Amino acid sequence: MPDSADLPIVSIVALCYNHARFLPAALDSILAQSYPRIEVILVDNASTDGSLAIMQQYAQANPTWRLLAQPRNLGLCAAFNQAYHLSRGEFLLDFATDDVLLPQRIAQQIAAFQQLPPHYGMVYSDAELIDExxxxxxxxxxxxxxxxxxxxxxxxxxxxxxxxxxxxxxTMMMRRATLDELGGYDETLYYEDFDFWVRAARNWAFHFLDEVTTQKRVHPQAMSRRAYRPHDPHLASTIQTCRKALHLCETPDEWDALAVRVRWEMRQAIRWGSNTDAATLYKLLQQTGKLQPLDWILGQWSRLWATT
Structure with missing residues (x-):
């Protein structure tokens, strides 16, 4: 590895909301990183389970770490953006503190970035899913x-x-220039990843690193477990991202791809009884110009049940 002074700084934005059970393992995994130039910003998003006290202990034991204790829950996207705007790393990790970084994670991804042209905005990898x-x-x-x-x-x-x-x-590591171009995460959204992929992938290349770099925790409190239920904000954010994609598509293959996504989301919404959202997705599917016969039937079904 080159002299550490020549290596880029990597900023870890460690986001926590009620992760007290998992915090020590998550924060210890930051300390275990082999990569030497790391900036750590801890963000407690108004936890109610004692998470803040744990983060304070780690911040006191590691004086270079910064702690942002939010007095109210800002939502995931706004909480990340606040730390991102304070950070100085050339690369960033959005680290949920119920997950675990493997010791070589940052070193492996930085090595990959250093072999890639500058138009690569994100490196992702494989992950091991673990339980509670x-x-x-x-x-x-x-x-x-x-x-x-x-x-x-x-x-x-x-x-x-x-x-x-x-x-x-x-597993994502993002180039700061990519986030800067996008203006960070869209704070009107409930979740960040699909919107980031869509907006970033329009102008930036992504790279897959075939390594297991992260342990992703699967547990009932995960946000995605509630997706598609009526009135869940997850689906509303997905619809908003699909609307953005309508204005970003340029080729027939991209329009086909968007139709596949919107069709799938519409069918999931119908499956879980979110008929108003399904009707909205049907209108989006119409705008792609890729309607299939079954789409029309499901669209009429969703419109009927959305108004009853």
Missing amino acids: ASQHVRFHFRRTPQGLHPQPASGYVFADVLRRYFISTP
Whole structure:
């Protein structure tokens, strides 16, 4: 490894909301990183379970760490942005403190970035899914005779991120210039990753690093577990991101990819009884110009039940 003074600074934004059970393992994994130039900003988003006291202990024991204790919950996107604007790293990690970084995580991703051209805005990798007791569940990418599933993608992946889910969010390392161009996360949204992928992938390339760099914790309190239920803000944010994508698509393949995404989201909304959102998604699907016969039937169904 080069002299540490020549290495780029990596800012870890460690976001916490009621992660007291998992915080020590998460914060210890920052301390265990082999990479020497790390800036740490801890953000407690108005936790009610004792998380703040744990973060204060770590901040006191590590004087270079900064702690932002929010008096009220700002939402994930705004809480991240506050720390991002205070950070100085050339690269950033959005680190949820129920997850765990493996010791070589940052070193491996920085090594990958250093081999890539500057138009690469994000490096992601494989992750090990663990349960509440830190026991192995599975890996994000399954190894099959046909290769990895879901199939990862590298390069300009705008159509890929519209069409399908393949990126393990906790494994992302973002180039600061990419976030700067986007103005950070969209603070009107409930969650960040799909919107970041769509907006960033329009102008920036992504790279898949075939390494397990992170342990992603799977537990009932995870936000995604509540998606698609009526009135859940997760689906509203997905719809808002799909609206943005309508204005970003440029090629027939990209329009096809957006139609695949909107169609899938509409069917999930119908499945879980979110008929008003399903009707909105049907209108978006109409705008792609890619309606199929079953889409029309489901659209009429959702419109009927949305008004009853």
